[in-house]
Amino acid sequence: MFTRTFGKTARWIAVATACIALPVFAAALKADASKSSVTATFKQLNVPVDAKFKKFDAQITYDAAKPEASKANVDIDIASFDLGDPDYNKEVLKKEWFNAAQFPKASFVSSSIKPVAAGKLDVAGKLTIKGKTTDVHFPLNVKKDGNAQVFEGALPIKRLTYNIGEGEWKDTSMVADEVLIKFRVVTVQ
Template identity: 85%
Template sequence: MFVSSLSSKTTRWLAIASVCVALPVLAATALKTDAAKSNVTITFKQLNVPVDAKFKKFNAQISYDSAKPETSKANVDIDVSSFDLGDPEYNKEVLKKEWFNAAQFPKASFVSSQIKPGAAGKLDVSGKLTIKGKTTDVSFPLTVKKEGTNQVFEGVLPIKRLTYSIGEGEWKDTSMVADEVTIKFRVVTTQ
């Protein structure tokens, strides 16, 4: 009886100790996004001429620990209807079914699955990118730097628009609008 009682107490103690050891691993700090200083832009080519556009509304939830980046997480939701090409008529056009189909798919999202130290002081980020109901695995390098008391996360993610059915029907023709799209982001956060 003493042995079984000791085993039970030892088992409980080990369980408590393992939870306590695991807690620091989960201690990445949740950061608050400064929307006024942050941006998500894209660049693509139309008739071989570079075109820049931006998303005016997005929400980034980042938990980051510089000492243990592998415990960090990032979730980004982008309001597709906030896409801005600089012209109201173009903005209406890209929200239609052939392009973003914003009525059916109002959000695009990225959810990290792994963040780890990479080359040249950058982080290697992997995760799932969902646009227009299509989800793919993506990876990209991420730069993290301090600006005063803020943390700044910057990255570039190249994608192919046709992978996500952006540009259907006659717009599949990549001689008009190139398949290659570069997503650039700068997320400024505070604690």
């Protein structure tokens, strides 16, 4: 009986040791909100305007040795959009613009992440804004900064694709259709 019990115990120890020794291929990372940012740059009357989303959550699973196994999910709180003026901030949350009451979040979910060069990836996925989902892809730069990973990129979109600016605001002579979403996500494990 001692041999049988010792044998079972030895097998469990061997299995547990093997599980501990297995490499972790992708680490779950969380955005450090104090060091991360998401901004939208657009032109109003041909003048560039930068606005910041103050609240967002980025969940990233990433392994530099195997980037194609990586995943990213980003949720942006639309009500946190800040143009720098309280009246403008209220205006863009209305139905004609973001319709934040009905669509409080915008989201991005990756479908593929492919290495292009050292520190450079091509990311594809689904972007959902104001209830409209489209396929997008964009270049992404990745670098290590101490214990953190830094992901930086820019995604050009057309606001009218997502019905941002309805009615009289469809006129692109006032607010251009082109918007550049820029992001810098600094993560911690």
